[in-house]
Amino acid sequence: MLPLDNLLTFCQDGIKPKVLLREGETRTVQAYQLQRKGRFYTCECPSWRAAGGWPETRTCRHLISLLGGAYEEARIEQLKKTAGKQRVTEDDDVRVEVRVVKKRKPTPEDEEDEDEEEEEEMPLVKDASFKPLLAHKWDLETGQDPTNWHMSEKLDGVRAIWHGSKGTFLSREGNPFYAPPWFTKRLPRGNVMLDGELFTERGGFQDCVSIVRTQNRPDRWKFSVTYQVFDCPSMKDSPFEDRYKWLKDTFEGKGKILWVNVVEHEVCKSRKHLFEKLEEVCEQKGEGLMLRQPKSYYVQGRARSLLKVKKFFDADAVVRAHEGGSGKNVGVCGALRVEMLDDNGKPTGKMFKIGTGLSDAQRRKPPKIGAVVIYRYQELSNSGNPRFPSFVGERAD
Secondary structure (H helix, E strand, O other): OEEHHHHOOOOHHHOOOOOOOOOOOEEEEOOEEEEEEOOEEEEOOHHHHOOOOOHHHOOOHHHHHHHOHHHHHHHHHHHHHHOOOOEEEEOOEEEEEEOOOOOOOOOHHHHHHHHHHHHOOOOOOOOOOOOOEEEEEOOOOOOOOOOOOEEEEEOOOEEEEEEOOOOEEEOOOOOEEOOOHHHHOOOOOOOOEEEEEEEOOOOOHHHHHHHHHOOOOHHHOOOOOEEEEEEOHHHOOOOHHHHHHHHHHHHOHHHOEOOEEEOOOEEOOOHHHHHHHHHHHHHOOOOEEEEEOOOOOOOOEEEEEEEEEOOOEEEEEEEEEEEEOOHHHOOOEEEEEEEEEOOOOOEEEEEEEEOEOOOHHHHHOOOOOOOEEEEEEOOEOOOOOEOOOEEEEEOOO
16 A cells, blocks of 8 residues: 555556655746645645645646646556545645556557547437526625525536537537547436536636637647536426535545546625625626525526526627727727627627727637627616626527
8 A cells, every 4th residue: 555645656567757746835827826725736726726625636738738748647556546535635735645557558459449439430410409507697786695505606617518418518508619538538428417517717718719619629638628517407307405415425535537527616694795705706707606596496498596606797709800900000900890689699780899808810810790799798888788898708509
């Protein structure tokens, strides 16, 4: 048996971390602080924090960058096998003993089997027959009392519904995402449906959209994309508490999948508690919060049992024209002329411009005419136009 202290230095087959951290030592990667804390590694990024489950089995792209992909893959693989059997926790200090298992080298037969799996993959088609549960906005001044509602972070990712019967992810509009076979291999099949977000990191919406919409690039998913699951539509006749317990029982412990996390929920104690949590998330560049009514059922379409809480609002619009820029933006797109869409995705006839939030690359190659984009704004004016609209990204649906 090998104590975890030693595992942090050597993994199976003698794999070492690229950088060896001492107890309590910290490093900064892409503005996030990484630390060897107690007997495991931590990172301040949302992917690590949202992972749930045992801290010693969590990782993220920043830890992988610092410690090395081979090391992290081997470390997590070993811990997943035995951590639950020999785990003792005292406060934040985790003690784990792990049996070292020599990894079997792949054979030519294994490679042939993998090739056959990919060749047998069926083409994916759109299926808009299922409509996911959508949230209403919670007003910061007049919103109902959130006490006893379930509260979670609103993630800046791409909504994705797992259809076990199809073996694929579909967007909320029913368009397929081409996740690599290894990403979906251990997800439940049959009539099981999961609701969640394909997610990279806070502020990583554009990168996430680019990854999940691209075919035949499975390398871009590895160590970048996680599936943050928060509901189970196939248990629609059970209250949320039962659905959430099933998710926890299925994806934590022995059933843990490295890139699948159950989004953490906590019971809201008061309006003050809600605003404190909202401030905490926003300070860390998060999107906002979600509120779920206790004992609520899963319904298709927009419902008052699910509310989104944000300092800024976001909405959809369809691009109708590109307007030329001036000054430093001469020769490229200066603003998008868009038409507002209502909550059901229908054009309203109200036109306005989005001139901020576009990167230099997006100004050179703006979203196409007819594309649906997301914009963020502070509030609506008396005439119903969004004040200070800012471009967020193009919808992946």
